[in-house]
Amino acid sequence: MFSQLNLQVDMATKWIFWVVIVGVLFGLASTQDFNAIITKKPEAVYNHTAALILVKFASAAYTDDQAALQAWTCHRCGGLIQGFQLSEVIVDVPNSLQAIVGIAENLPAIVVAFRGTQETSFQNWLADLYFTQLDFNYPSVKDAMVHHGFYSAYHNTTLQPHIVAAVQSLLQQRNGFSVMVTGHSMGGALASFCALDLVVNYNIQDVQVVTFGQPRIGNPIFASFYDSSVPKTIRMTHGHDIIPHLPPYYTILEERTYHHVAREVWIYTVDFGILTYETTRVCDETGEDPTCSRSVFGDSISDHLMYLGTVLRTEHSSDSGWWLSERQYNSL
Ligand SMILES: *[C@@H]1O[C@H](CO)[C@@H](O)[C@H](O)[C@H]1NC(C)=O
């Protein structure tokens, strides 16, 4: 009797297992249909090949060794981005900012990549992001509010004039090339402001953006202005990465809240115990799709530091400091 019951339970377990497997396969199939529908809208294309190349640029932008960076021999400068023709490295020492500009014939595109936050200041930065206000009016867009720190890190430093000049000069050499702007973490916030600047203030037509683990940068009015100005934007998020959850989004305070730009593509792990794999979900056009990154807690720093198998952080940092700080944040 008991053994029969066990057998039934066993059978049931097997059935659940197969239903899950079949469900996964159907899920994959329907994800692909969804992508096919998405690609009909030119602004919403998620190109995985391009993302795999751009994440390498976002990582290389962290390189501290200026000689290796200038010669494009840094150890993050190989592989998919080996043939990059670096045009300029822009360093703003007082603000610890760095960006690179050049030509990637394999995309093909003019690439602008921004480095993220220096790790020594990362924890302070994280704490600030919880409480930061929308404290700056985005110029000439009524009621569009943004994060003053991110805005001025691009607009009010040596970055803006040097990047614009370099991009304009490269566009003369490569007429018709796209401009692809990328960055990780705070570098993603700067990339978004840069892309918007190139489109709105310099009338550059084909500007595309792929950012990795970027924070929110403005209010809903700013986000919709951004989305209509730079529609070819992909904002990658990963698992429980904490940074895309910050500064916080409140569904009830529309005029006070930060709001993400679209279109999110969420990389997440599907876990069936015996079967674990990473997949991507192309999210809706709102910027705040509740079924993507927002469906989980943002409590991971390690998810923030790794996108598409590429490490995104400064090179010299000591691991111990990082894992300690992660444990501290996980215990919050
Ligand atoms: C995706 O990106 C790669 C690299 O930039 C490019 O060669 C390819 O044509 C793109 N695919 C589509 C469908 O746009």
Ligand SMILES: *[C@@H]1O[C@H](CO)[C@@H](O)[C@H](O)[C@H]1NC(C)=O
């Ligand atoms: C730009 O920086 C200067 C000097 O730090 C500061 O006085 C000014 O208010 C800043 N402007 C903006 C728009 O952030």
